[in-house]
Amino acid sequence: MIDPDTAQDRTGDTAAREYLSFLVGGQDYCIDIMQVREIRGGAKATPLPHSPSYMRGVINLRGTVLPIMDLAGRLDLTVDTNGLRNVIIVVANGARVVGLMVDAVSDILAISPDDLQAPPDLPADQQRSFISALTIKENRMIRLLDLGAILPVADEDVA
Numbered sequence: 001m002i003d004p005d006t007a008q009d010r011t012g013d014t015a016a017r018e019y020l021s022f023l024v025g026g027q028d029y030c031i032d033i034m035q036v037r038e039i040r041g042g043a044k045a046t047p048l049p050h051s052p053s054y055m056r057g058v059i060n061l062r063g064t065v066l067p068i069m070d071l072a073g074r075l076d077l078t079v080d081t082n083g084l085r086n087v088i089i090v091v092a093n094g095a096r097v098v099g100l101m102v103d104a105v106s107d108i109l110a111i112s113p114d115d116l117q118a119p120p121d122l123p124a125d126q127q128r129s130f131i132s133a134l135t136i137k138e139n140r141m142i143r144l145l146d147l148g149a150i151l152p153v154a155d156e157d158v159a
Helices: none
Strands: 017-024 027-032 036-041 055-061 064-070 087-093 096-102 104-111 131-137 140-145
Touching: 017 087, 017 096, 027 104, 055 096, 087 104, 104 131
Parallel strands: 027 140, 064 096
Antiparallel strands: 017 027, 017 104, 036 087, 055 064, 087 096, 131 140
């Protein structure tokens, strides 16, 4: 069963919800548009020592220190490090705000809960299940990210 908090709104309404789609490592992903705060051109992140390899560092966002996560690194995707990866999607999950470094922003999609399918049950690390649903739009397989699972837990965070 699809997580109702991710796949449809809390009122049980089956109306389509909007998702921001983007590319990471040549693959299509999306997140709920309500979790997106802004989309920015890349900024040079200041690295912090002893941070996880997928954390690129922090940037100054209008006086606030914003951690920047390389989403490809977090998803263990192989990417061309020579390519320009300079789009940052600023997202919020509860009180946590993080910048996700992606290859490119694609589109805003309206997806009905009926169009979302649960990911197949594959032998994988259940602690790191980052995909909450799958959908097909315009012959593209799009993965719906579980932002709560993507963001590192407090003892794994940047600082």
